[in-house]
Amino acid sequence: MKIHEKFENYCQSIRLFLVPFAPLVILFRCMENIRNFCIIAHIDHGKSTLADRMLEMTGMIHTTENAQVLDSMDLERERGITIKAKSVRMPFKSQDGKDYILNLIDTPGHVDFNYEVSRSLKACEGAVLLVDASQGVEAQTIANAYLAIDAGLEIIPVINKIDLPNAMVEECRQQLQDSLGIPGKSALLVSAKDGTGVSELFEAIVMLVPPPKGSSDEPLKCLIFDSFYDTYRGVIPHIRIFSGSLKHGDKIMIKSTGQIHDVDEVGYFTPGLTPTGQITAGEVGYVGAIIKKVGSIHVGDTIISPEHPETEGIPGFRHTQPMVFCGIYPINTNDYIKLTAALEKFQLNDSSIIYEKESSAALGWGYRLGFMGMLHMEITLERLKREYGQELIATMPSVIYKVVTTDGQFAMIDNPSKFPDPTRIDHIEEPIITLRVFVPTEFVGPIMALSDEKRAKLVAMDHPDKKRAVLTYEFPLAEMITGYYDKLKSVSRGYASMDYDFLGYHAGDFVKVDILVKENQVDALSFISIRESSQTKSRGLIHKLRKLIPRQNFEIPLQAAIGGKIIAREDIVALRKDVLAKCYGGDITRKRKLLEKQAEGKKKMKMVGSVEVPQEAFLLLLKMEE
Amino acid sequence: MKGLYVHVPFCVSKCAYCDFYSLLGRQDSIESYVQSVLREAGAYPPSFLRRDLKGELSRQNPSIQPPANEALEDFPSAADSRQSTYKKTSESAQTFQTLYLGGGTPSLLGPQNLTTLIHGLLVSPLAPCGRELERGVTSVVESTIEINPESAAPEFLQTVKNLGFNRLSFGVQSLSDCELKSVGRIHTSAQAVAAIKQAQKLGFKNISADLIIGLPGQTWTSLYASLETLVKMGIQHLSVYCLALEEGTPLAENPPADLPSDELQAHLFEETRAYLISKGFVHYEISNFALPGFACLHNLNYWRGGEYLGLGPAAASHLAGQRFKNYPNLDSYIADPTGQIEYIEELSKKEKAAEEAMLRLRLLKEGLDTIALAQKFGTDNVEDIITRLQKLSQEGLLVKDGSRFRLTPSRIMTSNPIFARVIAE
Numbered sequence A: 001m002k003i004h005e006k007f008e009n010y011c012q013s014i015r016l017f018l019v020p021f022a023p024l025v026i027l028f029r030c031m032e033n034i035r036n037f038c039i040i041a042h043i044d045h046g047k048s049t050l051a052d053r054m055l056e057m058t059g060m061i062h063t064t065e066n067a068q069v070l071d072s073m074d075l076e077r078e079r080g081i082t083i084k085a086k087s088v089r090m091p092f093k094s095q096d097g098k099d100y101i102l103n104l105i106d107t108p109g110h111v112d113f114n115y116e117v118s119r120s121l122k123a124c125e126g127a128v129l130l131v132d133a134s135q136g137v138e139a140q141t142i143a144n145a146y147l148a149i150d151a152g153l154e155i156i157p158v159i160n161k162i163d164l165p166n167a168m169v170e171e172c173r174q175q176l177q178d179s180l181g182i183p184g185k186s187a188l189l190v191s192a193k194d195g196t197g198v199s200e201l202f203e204a205i206v207m208l209v210p211p212p213k214g215s216s217d218e219p220l221k222c223l224i225f226d227s228f229y230d231t232y233r234g235v236i237p238h239i240r241i242f243s244g245s246l247k248h249g250d251k252i253m254i255k256s257t258g259q260i261h262d263v264d265e266v267g268y269f270t271p272g273l274t275p276t277g278q279i280t281a282g283e284v285g286y287v288g289a290i291i292k293k294v295g296s297i298h299v300g301d302t303i304i305s306p307e308h309p310e311t312e313g314i315p316g317f318r319h320t321q322p323m324v325f326c327g328i329y330p331i332n333t334n335d336y337i338k339l340t341a342a343l344e345k346f347q348l349n350d351s352s353i354i355y356e357k358e359s360s361a362a363l364g365w366g367y368r369l370g371f372m373g374m375l376h377m378e379i380t381l382e383r384l385k386r387e388y389g390q391e392l393i394a395t396m397p398s399v400i401y402k403v404v405t406t407d408g409q410f411a412m413i414d415n416p417s418k419f420p421d422p423t424r425i426d427h428i429e430e431p432i433i434t435l436r437v438f439v440p441t442e443f444v445g446p447i448m449a450l451s452d453e454k455r456a457k458l459v460a461m462d463h464p465d466k467k468r469a470v471l472t473y474e475f476p477l478a479e480m481i482t483g484y485y486d487k488l489k490s491v492s493r494g495y496a497s498m499d500y501d502f503l504g505y506h507a508g509d510f511v512k513v514d515i516l517v518k519e520n521q522v523d524a525l526s527f528i529s530i531r532e533s534s535q536t537k538s539r540g541l542i543h544k545l546r547k548l549i550p551r552q553n554f555e556i557p558l559q560a561a562i563g564g565k566i567i568a569r570e571d572i573v574a575l576r577k578d579v580l581a582k583c584y585g586g587d588i589t590r591k592r593k594l595l596e597k598q599a600e601g602k603k604k605m606k607m608v609g610s611v612e613v614p615q616e617a618f619l620l621l622l623k624m625e626e
Numbered sequence B: 001m002k003g004l005y006v007h008v009p010f011c012v013s014k015c016a017y018c019d020f021y022s023l024l025g026r027q028d029s030i031e032s033y034v035q036s037v038l039r040e041a042g043a044y045p046p047s048f049l050r051r052d053l054k055g056e057l058s059r060q061n062p063s064i065q066p067p068a069n070e071a072l073e074d075f076p077s078a079a080d081s082r083q084s085t086y087k088k089t090s091e092s093a094q095t096f097q098t099l100y101l102g103g104g105t106p107s108l109l110g111p112q113n114l115t116t117l118i119h120g121l122l123v124s125p126l127a128p129c130g131r132e133l134e135r136g137v138t139s140v141v142e143s144t145i146e147i148n149p150e151s152a153a154p155e156f157l158q159t160v161k162n163l164g165f166n167r168l169s170f171g172v173q174s175l176s177d178c179e180l181k182s183v184g185r186i187h188t189s190a191q192a193v194a195a196i197k198q199a200q201k202l203g204f205k206n207i208s209a210d211l212i213i214g215l216p217g218q219t220w221t222s223l224y225a226s227l228e229t230l231v232k233m234g235i236q237h238l239s240v241y242c243l244a245l246e247e248g249t250p251l252a253e254n255p256p257a258d259l260p261s262d263e264l265q266a267h268l269f270e271e272t273r274a275y276l277i278s279k280g281f282v283h284y285e286i287s288n289f290a291l292p293g294f295a296c297l298h299n300l301n302y303w304r305g306g307e308y309l310g311l312g313p314a315a316a317s318h319l320a321g322q323r324f325k326n327y328p329n330l331d332s333y334i335a336d337p338t339g340q341i342e343y344i345e346e347l348s349k350k351e352k353a354a355e356e357a358m359l360r361l362r363l364l365k366e367g368l369d370t371i372a373l374a375q376k377f378g379t380d381n382v383e384d385i386i387t388r389l390q391k392l393s394q395e396g397l398l399v400k401d402g403s404r405f406r407l408t409p410s411r412i413m414t415s416n417p418i419f420a421r422v423i424a425e
């Protein structure tokens, strides 16, 4: 049945249903008038802007001065992207005169933050699927739509940005049909920018998205789909109540650990935390229970009532499979404990990162972190710095290699410095992904050329319609983390999008390259490369290092070596002139400020033997390919 | 207060490396500028400091004031000839003992305006020894004026002499016409030599020249020629600066290809130092060389963390432990010379102590005496600094001599990282 037909039928059935049972409906109102939905789309298709309009039309916000109000994190505002999914509850009076409670979750579109989407879906019954009318269906349109379909959500297709002169509404309808089997005709036309079509979208949401199931009379059962740490109130889980209800003074039990806590506050998002008397089945909200012990609660856990310990847990979330790893170390070795605490709290708000203790001869104690991709890594490091005040050094990102030793054993190694001695290695395998690149046909050539450079193997090329191609590659993940995505965007003038899954491990001719700074091997700078390009890479890296490490009072040789063999070398000559020998008159302040700035810079240096290495040396190397 | 600085913000043309506050084509404002300087001097002390200074004057706190004769101790010949005047004037913290006219180009003032300025200063509340107008600035221990060779007309130098100035600082920069031209200096080497000779003829016995290391195309041969000529002429003082590419200057925007590398600059500096020392000069401050007894007292006061008042737009001051600075704006200065303070810097005692340590370490001979520092700022405030100094001396970056620390001579050209560690670790 086509969606619009379904829509009609649905309205009809509700009307028919309501007439004879009018008195009963009042009893069920709690559930019947709730709609939980999320907005999903490819990056930049206008999810957060649509959320703005919805908040405005329901009177939650008054002005439109701040675009994308739900992107409240500084980093989100700076980059103009959504990083965290955000819930907000809105009252809505439909045209039929009834009052509804709508709970909207705005999700991020970037593939690295996909886990935010899949968790949000669990709290919803419907999903508004946006397609940018000027871009058409892109990789994450498809990936996110499938996630929602698999989660059993009602999909409401919406074509956005119809105000744009280059809007191609008909093509979008066709693409929805062809790529997803969604009846394109039923797609609503919206401009999140000027508000066109948003009232109709509201009506469609209340009509099409089913109200939540479950009853407040049954024992308590809630899913923790997100959380954060508040210094005063401890861990604050974001929850979707599937049955039962919660209020101040209740006792709750964490199903996985059996721990019991006293509820101190319950409420919902407006999008700030707004306390309320109680929240009941079907609703999305938060619960505060002064849970100060950070490790005691996890996203994906079920909250139940201690009176009904037998209540079954809700299946949690699939575990994320990090793609990229890097080491992080406090600049000041003594800050390791603080870093540990920061990571524990950070993980509450981003359950897709994984971390594990590690140590480096050059950098001391730290952690190895796993991320969903390079943007995720960049954002995480920046958040740790800004929100948790951590001054960190991050090492070069790496993938997990499978190292098969001569004794027939194998080890999965995510840190190049942990590689066994070359003589003990039989062979090394690298992770391969299936990469799908969606691109207008005119860019197929440049994309194939770019991918060839990256050792990609083309396995299929499809044409979902005349204008677009989907290239499917077997692609080495290691090549993905050295700037492939940025280049893909630039060779296709922004039109290409991509999506990937893990495929498996393939053997290759790999070597481990060590970097020596003034004869000291810096384990944190070791990297894995295919033999063929190891020398070019090493030269590039050494050259970059030479520019990054400031001159010091002595000469500093920089070398790259495989085993004991030097394959690249450059020297940093000794510092010869750094002096204030200028006539400043009595302007001592200026002099002092110059020196203070230098002293400030020094604090960000890490000692490698006798050499001061700036922290950027460890991070900037990841851009080695450019 | 020990020093009085007057900033004269006029120039005929802008040198390619210059980021000092100076204006072209504004000579018509010189007269009103001079009147404004006198108004600023007349309003001394600045209102925000009036209370502080009174307190300080009545306390006469000896531990805050360096010993009265410290300025002279390393330079016995100067001490002999000037001791008596110095002692007499040092009594009052409100008047100055050294005067320095810098710029810009003070020699652009011309005889008339210079006379008005100096006479005005000598009847101002700042005047030393109860307004001894008839004695001119000879009642000041040291009075310097910067002179650019092209504006050193004999009658101007004569006026300078008559007004009692006892020290001249010539903006020579180089005696290679090529080098001068390459950075847009508008005088020739011949003009510079002639101006110095004229000054000597008039009886000036304390003459300094500025030289720049790192000019485009400069070599040791060309620099040596400049140095040798100046030394042979018998000048008493040389300030040797390193060319800095300051943001926004034409030189920084379009650096010429033949700018000497850091290596070459360091080499030129080492050679210069060796040469001047061989000729009897004392390398008393990173950029300054003097024959014994001819160190610049006005500048020594800066390096010793001393107090001074700066008059004129963009002039910096250090009074009652606070540093402040006038706006770099001639027009607003002329309109309201006493309302020009751009910022007042508030530093803690610890920060002041670190600042003074950094400044005093620039004095290569005198160095930094930690006992005196502790006396001035309190032991608690200098403990950390001393620990850092000790570490630096263990690393060979400073030389320790009892309670005194000095910069290791071979580290002069790379002293910034050392000073940065003195200020904070």
Ligand SMILES: Nc1nc2c(ncn2[C@@H]2O[C@H](COP(=O)(O)OP(=O)(O)OP(=O)(O)O)[C@@H](O)[C@H]2O)c(=O)[nH]1
Pocket: A041, A042, A043, A044, A045, A046, A047, A048, A049, A050, A067, A068, A080, A081, A082, A083, A107, A108, A109, A110, A160, A161, A162, A163, A164, A190, A191, A192, A193, A194
């Ligand atoms: N012209 C036009 N521009 C729109 C419309 N909707 C959104 N935009 C613009 O598209 C850009 C991206 O909008 P966002 O709302 O941040 O997109 P998003 O889908 O939330 O992006 P991510 O959260 O990063 O995935 C912004 O510059 C918006 O102003 C629309 O209807 N018309």
Ligand code: SF4
Pocket: B010, B011, B012, B013, B014, B015, B018, B019, B020, B022, B103, B104, B105, B148, B171
């Ligand atoms: S003469 Fe001095 S102040 Fe004037 S422009 Fe040249 S360097 Fe600058």
Ligand SMILES: [Mg+2]
Pocket: A047, A048, A049, A071, A081, A082, A106, A107, A108, A109
């Ligand atoms: Mg968004």
